[in-house]
Amino acid sequence: MSDNSVGGDVFFVLVGAILVFAMHGGFAFLEVGTVRQKNQVNALVKILVDFAISTVVYFFVGYTFAYGTTFFVNAATLSGGGAGFELQGLTLVKFFFLTTFAAAIPAIISGGIAERMKFLPQCMATVALVGIAYPLFEGIVWNGNFGIQAWLEATFGSGFHDFAGSVVVHAVGGWIALAAVLLLGARRGRYDRNGKPVGIPPSSLPWLAMGSWMLCVGWFGFNVMTAGSLGAASGLVAINSLMAMVGGILTALIAGRNDPGFVHNGALAGLVAVCAGSDIMHPMGSLVVGGVAGVVFVKGFEICQNKLKVDDVLGVWPLHGICGAWGGIAAGIFGLEAFWGLGGVSFMSQLIGTVAGAVYALVAGFIVYGALKVLMGLRLSPEDEHIGADLAIHKISANPEHDLGR
Known part of the structure; x- marks a missing residue:
């Protein structure tokens, strides 16, 4: 490869990493706008600290679990294309990019456990999840570890296809969050003595909306730049992401009866669902996939909160867990040539x-x-x-001057 082509790939992946890094601000502000004002500082600190912990743990442990690469070599090897490393630090920016994915796991979970989780145990959970639990599954899907992908391909004609992480990132984060929420229990006062839900309104719809917008913008780095190089980049991924996003918005608007929280999360539901098949589906298929995800989120949130009495504050299980699972399965339907997709995918492999x-x-x-x-x-x-x-953890509120009465 020429120096220019390698440099172009380095810049391409780096921009993608920066965009996904910015999404973590979106996670933070989405949570800030949803939780009560007395928990806003905690939301901001959790996301930032979890990202820092994730980076350190993924650098020393998690990336090695997933891809077998260690960074315990000199800088010349790291950046100059030594054994296992691509020229001009391309491997390093790919690590940065994948780190932003890994750090999404605790960021997703944060929204479900909000308002009643201790700080130190969540930090320790991040160490375990990003260091071991997440990279083990990531390595199976994206690096072919343990021969499971090879078995699926030999048995069903194609391996499990998850281009940008509907399942690897979102479903995994959402289903881990469900376990955490169930173990924590509901917030005090969320349900009355008869088990009837007691409404807790969002603290700030503008903050919530800004969080959603930040996530939506960054998602085009999340999906498109998963290609890993300029030569592999595809406009199909961008348009499929766009169509799924707007599909989720419109159906959530209808199913959610104009509720702004559902509308802004509907965009995210569509984007979660399209990740897996964004590189192989037709834009019309992506519109359907995103549209279904918007309804799945609204109904899933209502069932989760009101019927199952699961106090998942931001609805991360229906949004990431269920919509992510829908996206994984949908790639095995709308990625087929019969639905104008590119093919090369197996429904059974996607389901399994x-x-x-x-x-x-x-x-x-x-x-x-x-x-x-x-x-x-x-x-x-x-x-x-x-x-x-x-106040309990950080000893300061979101508006300290106001609290002092000045």
Whole structure:
């Protein structure tokens, strides 16, 4: 490869990494706008600290688990194309890009466990999840570890196809979050003595909306730049992402009866679902996939909160867990040539890979958060939960000057 082509790939992947890094601000502000004001500082700190922990743990442990590459070599080898490393640090920016994916796992979980989770146990959970649990599944799907992809291809004609992580990132994060939420229990006052839901409105719809917009913009780096090089980049991925996003918005608008929270999360539902097949589906298929995801999120959120009494604050299980699973399966339908897709995908492989990912994540979530519950406890005390995580953990509120009455 020429220096110019390698440099172009380095810049391409780096821009993608920066865009996905910016999405973590979107996760933060989406949570800030949804939780009560007394928990806003905690939302901001959690996402930033989890990203820092994720980067360190993924650098030293997780990336090696997934791809067998260690960074315990000199800088000349890292950046100059030594054994296992591409020229001009291309491998390094790919690591940065994949780190932003790995850090999405605790960022997703953060929204479900908001307002009553202790800070230190969540930091410890991030270490376990990003260091071991997530990269093990990531390596199976994206690096062919343990021969599972080879078996699926030999048995069904194609391996499990998850181009940008509907299952690897989103479903895994969402199903881990479900385990954490179930172990934590509902927020104080969320349900009355008869089990009837007590409404807790979002603290700021503008913050929520800004979080959604930041995520939507960054998602085009999340999906398009998963290609990993300029030569492999495809406009089809961009248009499929766009169509799924607008499909999710429109159906969530209708199913959610104009509720702004559903509308802004409907965009994310569509984008979650399209990740897996964004490189092989037709734009009309992506519109359908995103549209279905918008309805799935709205109905899933209502069932989760009102029927199942699962207090998943931001609805991360229906948004990421269920819509991510739908996206994994949908790639095996709308990616087929019969639906104007590019083909090269198997419905059975998609079904098996998706179900396996959800089950694996749920079990991993119960193991990690269950162990932490026994060893450290997960919940804030009733007193701390009453005053809010901002004052209980960080000793400052979102508006300290206002609190002082100045």
